[in-house]
Amino acid sequence: MATDPLSLTFAALADPTRRAILARLAEGEATVNELAEPFAMSLQAVSKHLKVLERAGLVIRGRAAQWRPCTLESAPLEEVSDWLGRYRQQWEGRFTRLDEELLRIQNGTEGEQSHE
Amino acid sequence: MATDPLSLTFAALADPTRRAILARLAEGEATVNELAEPFAMSLQAVSKHLKVLERAGLVIRGRAAQWRPCTLESAPLEEVSDWLGRYRQQWEGRFTRLDEELLRIQNGTEGEQSHE
DNA sequence: CCGTTGTTCAACCTCTAAGTTGATTAGATA
DNA sequence: TATCTAATCAACTTAGAGGTTGAACAACGG
Numbered sequence: 001m002a003t004d005p006l007s008l009t010f011a012a013l014a015d016p017t018r019r020a021i022l023a024r025l026a027e028g029e030a031t032v033n034e035l036a037e038p039f040a041m042s043l044q045a046v047s048k049h050l051k052v053l054e055r056a057g058l059v060i061r062g063r064a065a066q067w068r069p070c071t072l073e074s075a076p077l078e079e080v081s082d083w084l085g086r087y088r089q090q091w092e093g094r095f096t097r098l099d100e101e102l103l104r105i106q107n108g109t110e111g112e113q114s115h116e
Numbered sequence: 117m118a119t120d121p122l123s124l125t126f127a128a129l130a131d132p133t134r135r136a137i138l139a140r141l142a143e144g145e146a147t148v149n150e151l152a153e154p155f156a157m158s159l160q161a162v163s164k165h166l167k168v169l170e171r172a173g174l175v176i177r178g179r180a181a182q183w184r185p186c187t188l189e190s191a192p193l194e195e196v197s198d199w200l201g202r203y204r205q206q207w208e209g210r211f212t213r214l215d216e217e218l219l220r221i222q223n224g225t226e227g228e229q230s231h232e
Numbered sequence: 233c234c235g236t237t238g239t240t241c242a243a244c245c246t247c248t249a250a251g252t253t254g255a256t257t258a259g260a261t262a
Numbered sequence: 263t264a265t266c267t268a269a270t271c272a273a274c275t276t277a278g279a280g281g282t283t284g285a286a287c288a289a290c291g292g
Contacts, residue, residue: 015123016123032238041280042282044240160253160271164249183268184268
């Protein structure tokens with residue numbers, strides 16, 4: 001697997017279990033047991049998922065007695081958002097073009113495609 | 117691997133080669149050979165990457181003679197953006213809290229942590 | 233000190249991702 | 263028809279993801 005930060009983040013997000021964990025953490029700090037509770041898989045499996053999220057910088061783990069409380073760290077999500085930003089113009093542009101096309105069809109001038 | 121749309125999209129984006137392909141496609145349609153040219157890997161490997169992108173709905177392939185021109189489809193990126201949106205409040209909130217903390221430090225009242 | 237709880241480590245299995253090379257198909261052209 | 267180009271298909275290798283179970287460690291409570 002690629003090891004650059006963005007790839008690590010995307011890979012971490014490419015799993016429904018891990019996204020569910022993040023959703024739970026968005027509501028506040030939680031222990032591994034609490035996080036594992038909703039899932040039909042072993043605690044160890046969840047622990048591995050957390051390690052993936054940690055490596056991507058999406059969760060930070062504290063230490064309180066025998067617990068390792070997890071908290072959400074959203075910095076990598078901002079990176080993703082920045083990356084997406086480069087394409088936003090793209091899809092907004094596409095929408096505009098589609099919109100124009102729909103207007104053209106409504107106006108009954110659809111035969112005149114001047115698609116560069 | 118998970119097969120839900122969001123997971124497919126994130127997985128597709130979790131590779132620098134595929135992100136570079138998307139960046140190239142953002143500038144316009146391209147053939148497989150054109151897309152493969154910058155990379156130090158076989159054409160077949162790039163073809164596989166395109167298949168992954170296609171499965172995620174990020175590229176659409178046409179047919180023109182012996183060429184299969186690829187175009188960027190940004191709808192899945194919007195899905196990602198929507199998903200991210202649920203966390204935006206989170207990290208903006210975090211920033212605010214960090215900001216407050218910095219202000220508190222600047223004011224010399226840093227000992228009084230009332231962290232719920 | 234002993235047992236319980238929370239969590240991780242280690243070994244293992246299975247499946248798939250990502251690359252390779254070689255053969256094959258589809259269409260253009262001599 | 264023969265051949266060149268564009269791209270895919272097929273078979274294979276290697277490495278890692280994602281799950282399991284069982285053992286180990288660390289901290290608390292009796």
